[in-house]
Amino acid sequence: MKLRLGLIAGLSAGLLATTALADIKVGFIGSLSSDTGLSTLRGAQIAIDELNDAGGVMGQQVSMVTADTGEDVIEGVKAFEYLAESAEVDFIISGSIDDVSLGWMPRMQEYQIPTLDTWTSYIGIIDMVIEDPEVMAPYFMNIASDEALATLYINFGAEVLKAKMGFESVVILAEDTAFGQAITGLVTDALAPVAGIDVADVIVYDIGTVDFAPIFSKAQNSGADFIYQVSSVNSQVISSQYVKLQVPMAMTGVNVSALGMEYWEDTGGAGGGISTLSPVPSVGFPLDPVSQGFVDTYQSKYDTRPMIPHFNGFNAYHGLKQAMAAAEAAGGFSDVAAWNAEMLKQDLILEKDGQLWLRYGFWQHGEVEEVTGRTYPQNARFDLTSPYEDAQPSMVVIQWKEDGTVGVVYPFEYASTEFELPSWVK
Amino acid sequence: MTQILIQGMLLSGLYALIAMGFMLIFSIGRTLNLAYGAYLLVGGYVYFWLCQQMGLPQIVGFAGAVTAGVLMGLLKHRLIVKTLNGDHVAIEISTLILAVVLQAGVVLLFGDSSKILLPIVPGVVTVAGAQVTFNILTATLISWAVIIGLYLYISRTHTGRAMQAVSMDAKGAALSGVDPDRINLITWGISGGLGALGGVFFASYTQLYPGMWVAPLIISVAVVIVGGIGSILGTLVVAHIVGFMEVGVSSWSPELRGVFTMILIVAVLVLRPQGLFGREETH
Incomplete structure (x- = not known):
């Protein structure tokens, strides 16, 4: 008992x-x-x-x-x-x-x-x-949210792609996903009126695509100055084939595989020259x-x-x-x-060195963001205006160099390296 | 248009190599080897492991990949095909399951993230506005060399002629002194080697990932069904039809790539079941 x-x-x-x-x-x-x-x-x-x-x-x-x-x-x-x-x-x-x-x-x-x-x-x-x-x-x-990511990216388009590189038109290569459709829509709507870059063509492809040679040919035939890729599922394939084929156009956009340090290894070193927008903190971001x-x-x-x-x-x-x-x-x-x-x-x-560096807060209901003129309730707080005193920028643009290093190229306040064309495009 | 012709020609050579091994088994052993794509999977990963992870010379990578493919083919014949003794449904299900198991094994050993194979021959040349990598050019040339070698082997050697005999009538070949079992074993070995070699080129052209066995299997099935049983020429021609069709459709609407290949399979099955170049089977 x-x-x-x-x-x-x-x-x-x-x-x-x-x-x-x-x-x-x-x-x-x-x-x-x-x-x-x-x-x-x-x-x-x-x-x-x-x-x-x-x-x-x-x-x-x-x-x-x-x-x-x-x-x-x-x-x-x-x-x-x-x-x-x-x-x-x-x-x-x-x-x-x-x-x-x-x-x-x-x-x-x-x-x-x-x-x-x-x-x-x-x-x-x-x-x-x-x-x-x-x-x-x-x-x-x-x-x-992706609208905030795309909005700041458009500024990159205006200040770097248009002003510095002289690009006039773009061809969009997008995976057939909800994310791809959303980003494509936002970029298509804003690039021409805000950045002065015309969208020459939009090419949507299946996420299972493993052979990009015909797609890159189609992109070249569009006559555009650069490629904007939207790839969140199978991103390293398009990157590595872009490098292997030495496609004679710059390629930027959204490439999720390039957001991690393993990108270089995953592409077998064939990943240099690619730039992508990245939420913060990104690779190469102090x-x-x-x-x-x-x-x-x-x-x-x-x-x-x-x-x-x-x-x-x-x-x-x-x-x-x-x-x-x-x-x-x-x-x-x-x-x-x-x-x-x-x-x-x-x-x-x-804070970093006495400056606001990252802010984890949320937009309130009814609070209007100035640049887009809309509300983002329950979404992470971000700042779309230089010098980014209210919060961190909604995104940064990073670029992988041909030697395997990576750095932030935009916004300029956070830049650790300069945007440059791949050696075969120059 | 020139770009489509160039890219179509290059891709078709690779498809022909990939489909050739599948065609051999289907023609001689009368078996739909649904694990055929697994040869490509294993070949690609063995090459990756030897050359990119171990840092060994490319020739060792190729030898290792082909050896692995041959061994897989021989083992599959001995352990599955022979044991199941002509039960085609059981063989097809078993080989399909084997492919899935091998995929799981690859995930276990290498993880499920994609890997990019470094080009076998680096460099690129622009031809009529199309970027042609030395890698795919080499792959295509080697594919053609292998296909011509295979044709000569089958048409001019004693074993090759025995393979043809078994392909046409296994019982008749046996009555003439040919050992169909030995011929089948050799065929499975050759098929495994061809598949593994195709896997190295296919992976270097696209990417390595655990599910990479499916797409080449579909291409092989398409080529063999449309081309017909027992025809190297048919396999070559249809590989080119499929290759050009894929490149052409991709240039027009990338989302529809592969759809027309499926439609072609169904159309040939309905209109000409023996394939465009195959002989009619008599039972």
Whole structure:
């Protein structure tokens, strides 16, 4: 009898201890095998470790459950359902790509689980927030939306591509994805009226394309001065074939594979000359001490790719802490409206050499951004106007050089190198 | 138009090499080897591992890739084809599963991110406005050399003629003293080697990734179905039809690349089941 009572007492204590150790459940949704997904996962894990080491959140330990999307829309929906129904998580951090986020969005609206997207930048989701703030209350996006990315890129077009390089026309090569369509639309609408660069042609190709020779020929035949690529899924192929074929036109745009330090190895060294816009912080972007500390911890903990987290890893690290701070202030995650209100108040300013360097805050409802003249509620705060005193620029343009080095070329305030044409184009 | 002709010619040579190994197995062993793409997968990765990761000379990379392909072909014949003893459905399902397993193995060893093979011969030349890499030019020339060599081997050697005999009538060949089992084994070995060699060129032209076995398999199926059983000439001609069609469609509407190849397969299956150059089967 004593033994049985002892066993019951021991089991009860064990259960209580387990409950106390893992009271707040964070769900990760994203690819467990892509650099993108791993950046978010690891950034979130480091934030959780630091929170737990500091005593947890509201006296409770934080644990993480993962759900793999494999960067597939259907798998993404299943993953969200798993996190909501089986794992019963309190909060979800997402490293999903745009199409996958769009897939699980109706589930998020249904389950009303506070969710932070660290990679997806589709402006249509922010439009959903504007149209139905109550249903979209659990959703925050802590990367500048693609409209903000494209808007500042247009300035790069005007100040560098047009003014410095003398380019008059562009041909757009875009993957057939939601992200590709969104960026293509924004760039097409704005390049001619704002930067004075005409769009000669738009070529859309399947994400499974592995032979770009005919596509580059078509681009050359358009008579355009340079290529604008929009590639978020299979980016290293187009880059390496551009270099291998020595296509006699400059190529810039959005190339997601070029956002990580592994790009050079992945392209077998055939990646020089490519420039791409990148959310901040990018590769080649100097870091403030706090973010550098995060990278140091990351590198001491992980020895597999990505060796340096992509921008969404930083978003996950800082964003998860902000989500927990909002939960502490709101008394948890269950009252979504209260959590939303506290999340909107989060404002982390990181300085470098006494200057504002990175800001993790959110646009408020009704707050109008001056350049675009529209609102971005629950989207990461960004600045589209030099000298970027309110927040960091929505994006920077980075360029990989033919010797394998990489640097920021725009905005000029953040530039560490100059934009230049590949040697075979000069 | 000149660009399409040049790029079509180069791509078609590569497609012909890729399809040749598949055609041999289909013609001689009467088997749809759905794991054929896996030879290309393994060949490409073995070359990558030897040359780009181990830093060994290219000749070692080629030898390693072809050896791996030949061994795979021989093992597949001995362990699957012979064991299943002519049950074509079981062989096709088994080979398909094998390809998926090999893909998982590649993910385990090399990860699932794409790899870019360095050009086998670096450099590029502009011909009539089209960029032609020395890499694809070399691949095409070697493809042609291999195809001509294969044609001479099949038409002029004793084993080659035995392969033709088994292809036409295995029982009749056996009555004439040919060992169909030995011929099949040799054919599977040659097919594996050709596939692995094609894989190195295909990967150097495009990229290495664990799912890269699917596209060449579709190309091979298309070429063999449209070309017909037992025809090297048919394989060559149809490889060029498919290659030119893909380049032409890509130049017009890149999203539709591959769609017309599928339509061609269906049209030939309906209108001329024996293929454009194949002989009619009598049972």
